[in-house]
Amino acid sequence: MGALEGSLTFKTFYVNGEPPNNFHDPYMHALQSHFFEPLSPVGEEERSVGWVPAQDPIAEEFRRDQLFFNQYIVFAMRIDKWALPSAWVKAMLRKALAERMPELTPEEAQKQKEDGKLRPSAKLSKREKDKVKLEVVTDLKHKILPTMKVIDVVWDINESMVRFWSTSQSVCDEFVELFEATFGLTLDADSPFLMAKHLGIGEKDLETMVEADPWLPVFEDK
Amino acid sequence: MDLFEQIERTRHLGELFLLWLWYHSDIDDTIFYLSDNSVLTLAIDNQIVLEAKLTEAEKTVLSGGAPSDSREAFEALRQGKCVSQAKFRVQRDEKEWVFTLNGARLEMSGLKIPALMTKAEDDKLYERQALIEEIDALVRGLYEKFLSVRLDKEGWKIEEENLLDWITRKSQGEE
Structure with a gap:
């Protein structure tokens, strides 16, 4: 959760590449084709990951009015796994x-x-x-029921930025992989270097950043 | 040098940014001016985490009260520890945000935003996003300001001396 209510801990990603013109239908189709598949007690899968509507994680399909909000695309990644006592x-x-x-x-x-x-x-x-x-x-x-984790995603198309409501490295890696498989666009997690680049810092200054050594203060004993 | 290496080599600047925020919050009485002339107040809240990077797993977690004023915090800085994360309280136009910022990833966690004014679900989403984007833009504005100092050779030389002096004075218990 997070986009609509609850805790606000998130990771920001920059989207490399532009969505197609009139992206609504192709992106809805792309999300639907990577929709979450529930685990079955008789199946071999111990874990399942896929997209669901952020407002209704147990829905069976996306509705257009749940996905698109002006410049935002809002959905969620659902992870279910069997956790047997x-x-x-x-x-x-x-x-x-x-x-x-x-x-x-x-x-x-x-x-x-x-x-x-x-x-x-x-x-x-x-x-x-x-x-x-x-x-x-x-x-x-x-x-029993499998454990369910639902992590919201908000994609700001205008800013080419995605906010993902988890900072767990393994979950973020899985998100990046699923996002790329769904939309064919790669993601880069925010960092001091990329934030500077997206602020429009010039190439020369970016080079200075890369060449800068960590600050190691030397104090005169008083 | 590929992008991965550029990202990894510059993570320390995010940690220096947190120290810079702490320093200016203290000496400028929490007031910051951004390049668009907007003004905000920023103060360290009740947590700072300092870490030694050269020695193994040496971490100082200061929480509760006013850790940014504690001699222990400044002593940790004198020992060469850097600010790996800190909890901040930011105010602008009667709005207040509280969040923890991680230096190496510039990642926000535990963000508390101002109370929402709208009731309708769709409007809530827009308002919530607008408040997240507003604090995000403020942090970016502060980072841009920090970079303008850090990347200016002469400017940084002066800032560095002031920082050293501030840490020394504070670690000795001076106001």
């Missing part, structure tokens, strides 16, 4: 494995009783154990 997984897996344990012959059962060691036939193979774990995890996924 490990204590539940462990407990359910232990129970499921015990139920699947093959029965021992009377001789094996007697020996096991005597020495306390599991007999080979009483063990499950790794493949069988993996199968049981998958069943347990799938069963658990049917009972």
Whole structure:
């Protein structure tokens, strides 16, 4: 959140390149084609990332009036992932494995009783154990919802600037990648150098900036 | 030199910018004039983070009260630590913004904007964006002013001497 309400912590990016004339329809189509796909309890994906309307992150498609506000394009990046409670997984897996344990012959059962060691036939193979774990995890996924993170994006077309309401490096990297894949335009995160460049600082001064050493003050002891 | 290298080599200027803001806020009684002659007040709020870049992971976090007046802060500067982030309070035309600015990335976090006047959802979006853009423009204006001093060889020489003198005096507890 952030563009419409809530916390105001964001990262600013500069957009390299211009949007096409009459960008509304092509950009709406581009966002729709990278729309968020929900995770399925039976699917193999542990995480899903895509665009959603900032005003309604559980909507199934974009509406034009949710996207375009004069010079702004407003949308959000949604990240869902399965976060299974490990204590539940462990407990359910232990129970499921015990139920699947093959029965021992009377001789094996007697020996096991005597020495306390599991007999080979009483063990499950790794493949069988993996199968049981998958069943347990799938069963658990049917009972819980994935965690959902929604991060707002505001693109100011006039200023060629994007504000993204997260400063996490990994999330920002993922955002940049998805943005480029969606719009075919690259992004550069704001920095002292790029801010100077966008302020119109001349080439010579930009060179001076690059050549400047960090300030290391030397004090005379008094 | 490619863009990546240019960006990485100039990150220290963002940290110097924070120190410069602190210095002028103190000596100019929080008043700043921008190149368009507009005026604003800027003061360090209740947090400053100082970091040593040459030695490993030496960080001084000063929070609560008035950390920008503390001898500890100036002692950290004397030890060669730079201002990696600081919380600022900016006022202009009866509007007030509070935010933390990271020097190396010039990234704003925890921004508090003035109260919104509009009620309609669409209008709220425009007003909120306008207030974010206004503080963004003010910070850019201040950065431009800082660069005009830092990139002027003679001007920076004088500023540097004044900065050193200020840090020395403050670390000795002088007003």
